[in-house]
Amino acid sequence: MLVFAIPIFFSNLFQQLYNAVDSLIVGNFLGGNALAAVGSSGSLIFLLTGFVNGVSLGAGVLIARHYGAKDSEALKRTVHTTVALGIAASVALTVLGVILTPQILRWMGTPEDVFVNSVVYFRVYFLGSTAVVLYNIGASILQSVGNSRSPMYYLIAASLLNVVLDLLFVGVFHYGVGAAALATIISQAASAFLAFRKLTLSQEDYGVRWRQVRFHAATLRAVVAQGVPSGVQNSVISLANVIVQANINSFGAQAMAGCGAYSKIEGFAFLPVTCFSMALATFVSQNIGAAKLDRVRKGMRFGLITSPLLAEGIGLAIFGLAPLLIGAFNNEPDVVAFGVQQARTVALFYCLLAFSHCCAGILRGLGRPTVPMVVMLAVWCALRITYITVVLRLIPDIGVIFWAYPLTWSISSALFAWYLAHCPLPVPGGGAQARQNLH
Numbered sequence: 001m002l003v004f005a006i007p008i009f010f011s012n013l014f015q016q017l018y019n020a021v022d023s024l025i026v027g028n029f030l031g032g033n034a035l036a037a038v039g040s041s042g043s044l045i046f047l048l049t050g051f052v053n054g055v056s057l058g059a060g061v062l063i064a065r066h067y068g069a070k071d072s073e074a075l076k077r078t079v080h081t082t083v084a085l086g087i088a089a090s091v092a093l094t095v096l097g098v099i100l101t102p103q104i105l106r107w108m109g110t111p112e113d114v115f116v117n118s119v120v121y122f123r124v125y126f127l128g129s130t131a132v133v134l135y136n137i138g139a140s141i142l143q144s145v146g147n148s149r150s151p152m153y154y155l156i157a158a159s160l161l162n163v164v165l166d167l168l169f170v171g172v173f174h175y176g177v178g179a180a181a182l183a184t185i186i187s188q189a190a191s192a193f194l195a196f197r198k199l200t201l202s203q204e205d206y207g208v209r210w211r212q213v214r215f216h217a218a219t220l221r222a223v224v225a226q227g228v229p230s231g232v233q234n235s236v237i238s239l240a241n242v243i244v245q246a247n248i249n250s251f252g253a254q255a256m257a258g259c260g261a262y263s264k265i266e267g268f269a270f271l272p273v274t275c276f277s278m279a280l281a282t283f284v285s286q287n288i289g290a291a292k293l294d295r296v297r298k299g300m301r302f303g304l305i306t307s308p309l310l311a312e313g314i315g316l317a318i319f320g321l322a323p324l325l326i327g328a329f330n331n332e333p334d335v336v337a338f339g340v341q342q343a344r345t346v347a348l349f350y351c352l353l354a355f356s357h358c359c360a361g362i363l364r365g366l367g368r369p370t371v372p373m374v375v376m377l378a379v380w381c382a383l384r385i386t387y388i389t390v391v392l393r394l395i396p397d398i399g400v401i402f403w404a405y406p407l408t409w410s411i412s413s414a415l416f417a418w419y420l421a422h423c424p425l426p427v428p429g430g431g432a433q434a435r436q437n438l439h
Contacts, residue, residue: 001283001299007148008275011139014152014159016267021159022180023264025166027257027330034117034177050234052089052133056082056140057278058227061285061364063144063206068289072205077219079141080212085223086137087213090130097126104242109249114256120178128185131192138195144282145206150198154191162187229369233360236373236381243385244401251338251398258338261329265318265343272310273354276303277361284365303358308351315350318343338398345402352409359416371419379412 026034059082066075101122110118139151162183169179199208248259280303287295318325326339360372384404391400 001279001302004143004146004148004283005275005279007152008143008278009271011148011152011155012271012274013268014155016264016271017159020264020267021163021166022184023261023329025170026177026180027261029170029174030177031330050238051231052086052093053136054229054231054234055089055223055227056086056133056137057281058230058364058369059085059223060140060144061281061367061369062222062226063141064282064285064365065289067145067206068286071289074219075205076212077216078223079206079208080214081216081219081223082141083137083208083213084215085220086133087130090133093129093133094126097129098123101126107246109246111249111253111256114253117177120176121181124178124181125185128182128189131185131189135188135192135195138192138199141199141206141208142195143278144285145204146282146286148279151191151195154194157194158187158191161190226364226367226369229373230364233369233373233376236377240381240384244388244404247388247392247401248398254332254334255338255398257330257332258326258335258340259342261326261335262339262342264329265322265325265339266346269311269314269318269347269350269353272307272314273350273357276307276354277357279303280358280361281365284362285367288366300362303362304355307358308354311350311354312348315347319347322347341399342402345399346405349406349409352406352413356409356412356416359413359420362420372416375412375415379408379415383411384408 059078062078063075063082066078102119105115105118105122135154139154142148142150165183165186166180169175169183173179196208199206200210201207245259248255280299283299283303284296287293287299322340322343323336326336326343329339330336356375360376363369363371384407387407388401388404
């Protein structure tokens, strides 16, 4: 699992680095308002892309299952249906993102002094969203068959290209925040090209043949059944985060900039969370397809211990270095104060975030994507929004918003722990062996 997970870790590390570089360069060259526009982008972008990415993760579980079972025909159909779905979704995402950006930003209560820059940034980003979706589809296919190194190389190349373009467009030519989004899209397009070049040149059963890219009805139903719960899970989390961002926006541009800077730093804590969640889903699904139940059990235990420990180590580092890290983005005192307050409220609870995501990855790999969807919908969306809405009226302090995350991570972790400890998790395929309890 480590051999598979470590390249995913470095892939996400470089992706987070070039996301942070956007904010670092914009914050230092264009000022606090521009940083607020870019720094608040994560929640809205994930709202519109999260569903598509979740569906691709669900499709990846099916690809891993067929690959582990050596079912070449099912593998080919699933790969080409997934690519067709990604192309269709990217077109829809482009149209929706460009049209809806101003309305969503208004709904989020974006301050007027940030609004224009935000619209420009988001519209440029969504005009290039096809590259983002296709890279995620290509990476998901490769990772599902056990190749996590190639996506890592492609993201490293994209990250370096993004840094160069950011410095050129923003630092040298002073083109503005739209240029930062353009640099990101060009970099993503390069990584998408490399991923699909690898897939189209491959002679393996999972290779992409453009003439075979189409919707296979039965396969599409299976992809939707597995992927939609993961997509809904991503969407409800991001919807809650958009509402959280709207409440942060009500505290002004300095709060937006400080919290936006923190969000870039927090992304590094997500590295062990994301890589182990993805690795667990693929590892569990492949070994179920190959009927290797002992490896499933060992993989679950290893992931549920290792990921929270790594995330907590990063949390401790962020807690101690918060003033220095936030100040690197923008050294205005109020910006630093807001960012440090959020970091020191949330960072010590990253182990709970990791535990919840690992449980969700395990359940996706077991073919139970509905369970994490329900937990996330109830806790990370409904409960989080209710808590902020009610308590913020009673205590109008931004710290109330920050505490929403540790509280909801704690509850979801408890629910997942109970589910894994008390409920048998059958392996798809039937039979006495398939009904063994995997915990």
